[in-house]
Amino acid sequence: MKHPETQDHTSAPAAFSGGFAGWMEQRLPIFSAFRKEYVDFPMPRNLNWLWNFGAILVVVLLLMLATGTFLAMNYTPTSAEAFFSTEAIDRQLSGGWLLRGMHVTGASLFLAALYIHLFRGLYYGSYKAPRELLWLSGLVLLVMVMGTAFAGYVLPWGQMSYWGADVMTKAVGAIPVVGSALEHVLTGGDHLGDVFLHRVFVLHFIMAFLVVGVVGLHVACVHITKSGNPLGREPKGPQDTLPFHPYYTSKDLIGLIVFAMVFSALLFFWPGLLTEPANYAPADPLHTPADIEPEWYFLPFYGLLQSVPSKFGGLLAAASAILVLFALPWLDQSPVRSARFRPACRLGLAGLVMAFILLAAVGKHHATGEWMLIGRLAGLYYFGFFLVLLPLVSRREKAQLQAASPTTSEGDA
Amino acid sequence: MVRLSFTPALALLLSLPLTVRAAPPATEPEKAAPPHQTWSFDGPLGQFDQKSLQRGFTVYSQVCSACHGMRSVTYNDLSGIGLSRQALTDLAHAKQVPGPPDSMGQPTMRPGLPDDHLRSPFPNEAAAAAMMGGVAPPDQSRLAAIHPHGADWLYAFLTGYHMPPPPGAPVVPGKFYNDWADGHLVGMPPPLMNGAVQFADGTPATVAQQARDVTTFLVWASDPHRTTRHRVGLYVFAYLSGLLVLAIAWKRKIWNRAKTRTTQDADD
Numbered sequence: 001m002k003h004p005e006t007q008d009h010t011s012a013p014a015a016f017s018g019g020f021a022g023w024m025e026q027r028l029p030i031f032s033a034f035r036k037e038y039v040d041f042p043m044p045r046n047l048n049w050l051w052n053f054g055a056i057l058v059v060v061l062l063l064m065l066a067t068g069t070f071l072a073m074n075y076t077p078t079s080a081e082a083f084f085s086t087e088a089i090d091r092q093l094s095g096g097w098l099l100r101g102m103h104v105t106g107a108s109l110f111l112a113a114l115y116i117h118l119f120r121g122l123y124y125g126s127y128k129a130p131r132e133l134l135w136l137s138g139l140v141l142l143v144m145v146m147g148t149a150f151a152g153y154v155l156p157w158g159q160m161s162y163w164g165a166d167v168m169t170k171a172v173g174a175i176p177v178v179g180s181a182l183e184h185v186l187t188g189g190d191h192l193g194d195v196f197l198h199r200v201f202v203l204h205f206i207m208a209f210l211v212v213g214v215v216g217l218h219v220a221c222v223h224i225t226k227s228g229n230p231l232g233r234e235p236k237g238p239q240d241t242l243p244f245h246p247y248y249t250s251k252d253l254i255g256l257i258v259f260a261m262v263f264s265a266l267l268f269f270w271p272g273l274l275t276e277p278a279n280y281a282p283a284d285p286l287h288t289p290a291d292i293e294p295e296w297y298f299l300p301f302y303g304l305l306q307s308v309p310s311k312f313g314g315l316l317a318a319a320s321a322i323l324v325l326f327a328l329p330w331l332d333q334s335p336v337r338s339a340r341f342r343p344a345c346r347l348g349l350a351g352l353v354m355a356f357i358l359l360a361a362v363g364k365h366h367a368t369g370e371w372m373l374i375g376r377l378a379g380l381y382y383f384g385f386f387l388v389l390l391p392l393v394s395r396r397e398k399a400q401l402q403a404a405s406p407t408t409s410e411g412d413a
Numbered sequence: 414m415v416r417l418s419f420t421p422a423l424a425l426l427l428s429l430p431l432t433v434r435a436a437p438p439a440t441e442p443e444k445a446a447p448p449h450q451t452w453s454f455d456g457p458l459g460q461f462d463q464k465s466l467q468r469g470f471t472v473y474s475q476v477c478s479a480c481h482g483m484r485s486v487t488y489n490d491l492s493g494i495g496l497s498r499q500a501l502t503d504l505a506h507a508k509q510v511p512g513p514p515d516s517m518g519q520p521t522m523r524p525g526l527p528d529d530h531l532r533s534p535f536p537n538e539a540a541a542a543a544m545m546g547g548v549a550p551p552d553q554s555r556l557a558a559i560h561p562h563g564a565d566w567l568y569a570f571l572t573g574y575h576m577p578p579p580p581g582a583p584v585v586p587g588k589f590y591n592d593w594a595d596g597h598l599v600g601m602p603p604p605l606m607n608g609a610v611q612f613a614d615g616t617p618a619t620v621a622q623q624a625r626d627v628t629t630f631l632v633w634a635s636d637p638h639r640t641t642r643h644r645v646g647l648y649v650f651a652y653l654s655g656l657l658v659l660a661i662a663w664k665r666k667i668w669n670r671a672k673t674r675t676t677q678d679a680d681d
Contacts, residue, residue, distance in 0.1 A: 092487060254661060264649045280559050
């Protein structure tokens, strides 16, 4: 198959000159655009397996939309019926246990994949110029997905759903000035009932589709700036790249299948690892569970929330933990992207991961006793890494680079 | 340098009293885990024993259901323990459930249908609590899932009554001594007695046997599709393993080309 490549983008490439494809091409060039962005699209040759998670996230998102649509058809968003309609999905609806199992497993693994994807970006400096918007849109997605996940967890209206929502709405209420108004907008009344549940249901549904929109933006960004790579140096020419298809389609496929195996193992064999037993009891506003605990993916933020000795302060700390990531492209001024070539940064990042996991443990133990101290130290390190360590290290690196070769321009380490 | 800038903040942090926030209710000392039993449904590939499920249902319907509801389960669901369509229809039909109001607007009763949920013994939780000494017997739909160590605990609890209570144990009228109850006292009298039920398959109905079977049934009720889930999981895994082998082979073949790939052969 040899086609004379026309470089002129205004006329249709030869591949789409005749028939229906040619007719489409002159009106809406989706075939050639698809070919350009998903077949011939140049990808760096040296991507490792951490670059699989973008594709994995897209697939899980589609799975969530598909299963969620059918769950919504069988769900009743009222405080009297929500729990029992969920039970009916799990028990009586044909294949409902599988549908709901996929949605529940998908929610957990979506967040897991998202954290890995985010770490990949942190480690290889994917937030640096020219990929700032890519990073920012990804963070917007993180926030939206967290909101969607939280709303989704409320829907079954079990004990944890209810009391988790109770903690959350009260935390919102602790915001000075606007807090109580905001809380009222969320709850729609003085207690968590039908109005609240209905709002959460609609929010969950809408957010899911808004996420798809922002994913579109995120993917558009990566198609403009092209993919980063483990070395952090932009490919110098075609010798450093490979077309997306079939090279990365085949690699993504393997990643997807391995991910699907982890997914299936959790879904079919160890579902108890991802579900909270207390949520199998219907919501009871008169009976507070001994242990109110969010899903694992919120635990680090819950740890921060609890380590700070004031309700609003805790909320601020938890929110800042994500907000600080938005400033990252401007906090880290070093021209070196990849942590492979930044020993100090690499060490700091290992500490950051440690602090994140420690904060999750703190959240799990409700910051009691020595956990409170650990939580504060880990929280301090978390913010210290971004606000102190990274700016200092990057300034030093910049100075060293300039001392070594004053003429080198930015971008190449 | 970095460490220095941390120090004042650290001192400030450490000087804060550690118990500013209201501490959550002190967690009770970890209760001993009930002795582990071997269950056919345990583990990632566990399967329910249908014979045991059916005996367990006998115990449930003749003993437990007098006080405990199982409102999430329908009569139809009992096909999952091997009840025939006819048997479960008859079973549902033998129960009277509230029907639509008659032409005078008076409430009526109708025979149950397979789609009806298992009838709860009390009209509502308040009525249950009022009749049962202040505490409503918990619904059993998800009992085994909610309780830590569900199956082992249920078995230990059902076989853990002591009549009379051991010397020195507190005696409260209307409460019974059980090794595995909170504070060793529980309002439920010992529900199982040797020979109190008869199993259709002739298995001797000892307390231990009844406890074992009804535990199996309660675990099934809280996770009725477990056997199917495990079986489907195996098929999915077999399929994915085959797919993975093919995908690896395809990827290898393609990436071998990358080694010899020159810059301009962008197309095959």
